[in-house]
Amino acid sequence: MQYIIGIFIAFFLAVLILTKKGSNRADVFLGVWLIVIGIHIFGYYSFVSGIIYTIPNLMWLNLPYAFVHGPMLYLYTEALTNPERFKSKRWLLHFVLPILISFSAFPVMFLPENVRIMIYKNNGRGYENYMLDWTILLGISGVIYVISTYILLFKHKKRILNQFSNQEKINLNWLRFLLYGMGITWVIIILGGSDKWIFSTSTVLLIFIGFFGIRQVGIFTDQNVEIESIDELIIEEPIVIETRIEKKKYAKSSLNEDTAKDIHRKLQHLMITERLFTEPELTLTDLATRLGIHPNYLSQVINDLEGVNFYDYINTLRIQEFKILVSLPENKKYTFLSLAYECGFNSKSAFNRFFKKATNLSPSEYLKNINKQYSE
Structure with a gap:
């Protein structure tokens, strides 16, 4: 039930953010990220509920999407703090790794259906090396994006001190707390933590992201980025x-x-x-x-x-x-x-x-x- 609630919250918040008045590029990244989170949770739910055994191709929902969260967090933060960076399409390079991960699963996807089901039921037996490489890559990717996002927030904090006289709505402190939560999650993944725990806590993160994401205003949209006498x-x-x-x-x-x-x-x-x-x-x-x-x-x-x-x-x-x-x-x-x-x-x-x-x-x-x- 908790996974169904998480899926509903993800898509509901995505609709609210993508349709909110005055939405910007950062809102689009956040809305798409919430959709990705919803799809990813559904992928895990299909595994624990057994749906994946009747539709084996749902395995794809767990493989590439796990590698998308780091880039989406980074790109959302960059869209808030450095919107001018998106004048070129280089940001699309962040999704090369998820695409490669998808292609790497092709050999398994073309196996007979009964063989794929047996692999799923035995937690990837016969593909242990692939799963180990997948986990290592996922952990490294997550840590890199968490650190990169933290650097963006650090630079942003210094930047707004030189441009704004009030910063309550634009200091992005809530993103720092989200970053800490994401960092802990990646550490747990690297240490081989429980998938059940990771996906269960994702609902809490979803509510956190949605609440602050809806309230977050644009920062540099109107800025040139370059008594007693007083x-x-x-x-x-x-x-x-x-x-x-x-x-x-x-x-x-x-x-x-x-x-x-x-x-x-x-x-x-x-x-x-x-x-x-x-x-x-x-x-x-x-x-x-x-x-x-x-x-x-x-x-x-x-x-x-x-x-x-x-x-x-x-x-x-x-x-x-x-x-x-x-x-x-x-x-x-x-x-x-x-x-x-x-x-x-x-x-x-x-x-x-x-x-x-x-x-x-x-x-x-x-x-x-x-x-x-x-x-x-």
Whole structure:
């Protein structure tokens, strides 16, 4: 029964994702992957239920599809993080191994039906070497794709810090947890774990994938992939945030020091006069457009002259603005969260996390310290 439920969930979620409003290439990969998972679960169900003995050709549902999950996970992640990579058809090369595996099964597929059934019932007796090679290849393929996907997510995390001021919906943390689960599954396969356990837990992974996959929004679709005066915010002692800046990335930049300083002055003026940091969805591209410069130049100026990435720069200004607002007597009737929203944060978790990072205090601890100073 659990396998039938898994099959139903896989196809149901695939339909939801493939037909959701504003679907993109990543949604197509995810939807197709869910269909593949459903077919694969059906292939295993046909074995445990005995259907495969009446339709021996169903063996094909278990052989090639096991090798498709790694490529689909990787391609889905790449479609989210690097959509420009799909301008060519080289991504199709990821399916060469599954196709070769299918061809390798031809000798068995052309055996008499009664012989094939006997092979299945005896767990591949007579083809032990083939099954061993199949298992080794499957394990190696799985590990390679898990590692490759992790590298994509690592690069993505660094990339969005230089392009977005809020990252709650685009940090892909849920994919990291899925990756850990997939990694454990591949290790169990390599160690010769139970197929029953692997396919039983796949239902849980299906629900996880479907829930977050439906909610996942596009990331780089609109991006060029390449009170008290705010004056005091700019000149007061800055919040110190430890951030590694890779200046080597700009070694070939044509931006000279004088131009960089000029852009920096314009950036500060824009923040003072228009308080753009209060826009929750502000991006590097948005800000560069307002300044009339290329996003790469703006990123370099922020990295070199502010010493932080774009995400930290904008959120530092938001924290400084919050400090001003929370200290005003007329704002005592408002909650921390409402003031945080006013400053440009779009979630409680993002605000609390960055405030703690910037001040080593929680908002309530900071306010207590301020009140204590005033009372003294």
